[in-house]
Amino acid sequence: MKSSCVRFRKVFEMLDRYAWLDEDYERLEKQALTRQIRSVDAVLGDRGAWIRVEGKTLLNLSSNNYLGLAHDARLKAAAMEAIELWGTGATASRLVTGSCALYTELEQRLAAWKEREAALVFASGYQANAGVISALVGRGDAVFSDRLNHASIVDGIVQSRAEHYRYRHNDPEHLAYLLEKHKGARRKLIVTDTVFSMDGDTALLPDLVGLRARYGALLMVDEAHAGGVLGERGEGLCHALGLHREIDVIMGTFSKAFGAYGGYICADHSVVRYLATKSRPLIYSTALPPAVIASVLTALTIVMKDAERRKSLQAKAKWLRERLASYGFSVGEGDTPIIPLIIGDNEKTLRYSRKLEEMGIAAVAIRPPTVPAGTSRIRLTVMATHTWAELEWAADQLQSIRADLEGGIG
Template identity: 65%
Template structure:
């Protein structure tokens, strides 16, 4: 294949990315079963896991795995078709009823994953004659959904309702307007000003969509998310969430009024043209939903861990982002420096991945720590000690 016409320009572009420390590669995780995923084995090295989104420590929960096993024995390994053909097995309907009750909305709709949900929902709700107003730091799936919709895309400054209001008034002539935001931002760990956004959407006649991917299971009295915690869940038009983070499984959902869900079933292309989730995955999600609601101690422990770890990092002089979530970014700035720090931490037994552009803005490369409810204070204290050693080894600025 060396003579293929695209090889030269691809190699040149990859070389340029390597020079900027922006090249990516896939690494094999040999094992993540120890202590429910709190420890990983990568390249034969045992690492303390500070990189996953398994906030409640449920990805390795034997009760959830057993629910999946029993469903696989009864239904097999796959759904065999899209939901609109013959893949809509009865457990889908049961799960969606439970989700609607949990979120206190009229209806729910399950998707294969969060990326497909955001792509499909946004493209179904708006088109060429419409406008989407999106936080500048929203997840890539939201950005891609807006591009796919062909609506006009107006980005407001991160968590800046005043700038959003300015844009809404300036671009008020569109057929429909959609405001969309993450609830908790995946790379910064801070929360959206949802009360202000609800007020703005009502005043300007817009729809509001909130992505609860990193808040679902973590926030709210029963893990319903940030919208619930703030008492705004009935005022948000579309609430999207995932099962791949705090739930420890896979998939996504949308909760809304019945008419909106009915509309999405007819109009959402990723739902219409994708094979349904396997029954064993849906069964695992159902069990995870039970555990998320019943075991509030996991949220309490996670909240305590997050607050304590943030305080200790600041006291030690580390430059970390604002917020109160389990996502805690150590802002480094330079891409190469972030990679070096990640490698030094790995050498000291810690899995903490370097996050670089385009995932984050230029000049804001970082180490993204992601805490779990199952982490202990002693383990996190040792992490801080190793961070200090890693920073000092290369005379890296902590703050």
């Protein structure tokens, strides 16, 4: 009797222990804000354009594989060769024994590509942002961050314990006001995405460079969605505007146009040397597997040389954006392969995404907190390896259910 009472109490405690999670989950469910991890069963072919998800074949308009390199035979061959030479894992942090010679080659080539003194590779873009910001600023400092910056920037600021001032999106006047108001802070850091990940528009870098000089602030930019996509040799927005020497830290990722994984920064020697000593994600997380670095090295060669691929991406993105705008979609202000179809309501956005999936298109719904409340959207991304026929078909599918969208689908 006693033992069954104890067992009952234990079961009750277990149930009760997670009741708050279930309650919160149900609250999120009512607001159409829960998220599910879907299993991609297969990528069909080497263009990365088609995937099979839970038995359905879908045109992938939701990846960041802008140049279509993630399934490129050259990247795969480089990775396999590196596995033969170096094995599958890095076995330790970069500061212990995890930094194989491929890293040195990659960092030298990155610094040369970006025309900066030095580069530092991190295990991911998230770690680069979080690790750089939390090392460069701390208590008594102030970070000025665009309201639409990526979550990894926000998390880096929170970890740093510096004061966090969010300026209105792409509003240099508001930034100047905040800089003036907090000019007494010990150190000031301005940070921005160069291409905004959910909107596809670009930062007003010349204004930010001017404010950097006026207020003696540091300026850090996140080129995650610009690397490989903008600039003559895919360097990013800073190069495209000739401002790459006016910026303290240029951050980027290999997880998008490079078709691989990892993050990096390019900066002056002093900055890189300091970060290698102070950045916690770099110190306390295992280095990327050598095979990843090998595929990134191959991707870098392609990114730098294959201007045709970049031009094709730009032409296709421009075409799709214009076609969708001509159909009456609200496509945002950008000029990049990220095309947001702003819908607003969470539930409506989910329904539209599901309907597109039924029609054979993977176009994922993006909802808060990834985007501000009331701006839920379908975020379309174009790849250089999409064919014109695929994009035409997709545009027609999107249009064919637009009327349903206006009136509410389902």
